[in-house]
Amino acid sequence: MVEFLIYIAAMLVGLAFLLALYRFFKGPSAADRVAAFDVLTIITITVIVLVALVEGRAIYLDVALIYALLSFLGVIVVARYLERGL
Amino acid sequence: MISLFVSLLLFWLLLNGSLAGDVVMVGVAASLLLAFLFRDGLAIFAEWRPNTLATTVRYFFFFLKELVKANLNVAKIVLAPSLPLTPGFVKVRTRLKSRMGRLLLANSITLTPGTLTVDMDGEWLYIHWVSVDSAEIEAATAAIVTGFEEYLEVMYG
Amino acid sequence: MNTVLGLLGGLFLIAGAAFLLFGGLGLVRMPDVFNRIQAGTKATTLGTLFSLAGAACLQPEWTLKLMLIGLFILFTNPISSQVLARAAHRSHAEKSALTAVDRLEDDQGA
Known part of the structure; x- marks a missing residue:
């Protein structure tokens, strides 16, 4: 039963990922793409947590945490770049 | 900031006794974040007044309530075929003086119904x-602003 | 008891996924970059928090680490959105024709 609910959640998350991916490729501005990228990375964190649940391994949570950290820095750096160059 | 970064990274590498790719990567990421957060020392985190724990807890729950409201609001707009929007950029003023107070205010505003902090200039948002x-x-x-400010003013001033 | 917690966790996961979906939908449907960031940041923050809460129900011994991730998201997500919105505004990203007023541009023009 719980497995089933996890798979439903995974399907919804996958759909959300596709929508964000659409915005990422469509743009039109660089800011749109970065916004989409930001959403994509945060969705990925949920994906990693779902994988951790299915596999039953806590080590993936460390991956999620580092991933969150790096994507945050990434978005900030790109936004700064849009603003005035590095 | 750079010296803090270098010393943190060095400490991390010594601690691990390894130059393997993943160890170095994690070290670089963590040291960068810490050096960035603490570039002015620990001052930011010292601004919180510990005797306001009760207010802080109430603030947290008020914030969670607003966050849920914000999301129902987003869902309502996004699911409506007509996409009901009248967007604009407005200017507001805060009474908060401390940096952490203003940071939390800006963050709270971003996560609550229909509002997103775009820029800050002193007391103006x-x-x-x-x-x-x-x-x-x-x-x-x-x-x-007022809803959050009442809590944050007690917590940070 | 265990099944109740499991069911609750599953429902949290689905609610979280649904909010992520609304965020994705907002990203596609909203008319300009600022409204897209609005929808994106709120929906993904709560969506992720719900997913983490669901995971905590299913694997209670992971709670501390999940809370750490949640706090991190709660703190950094609005910051990156704000920095991005400011960058968009400063690089003169196109605003929707619906935009009623722009006091930021007014002030910068003055």
């Missing part, structure tokens, strides 16, 4: 608002 009720500074401040 510029907010992108999905449905502008009033572009007047006083009215916008009352609608957007």
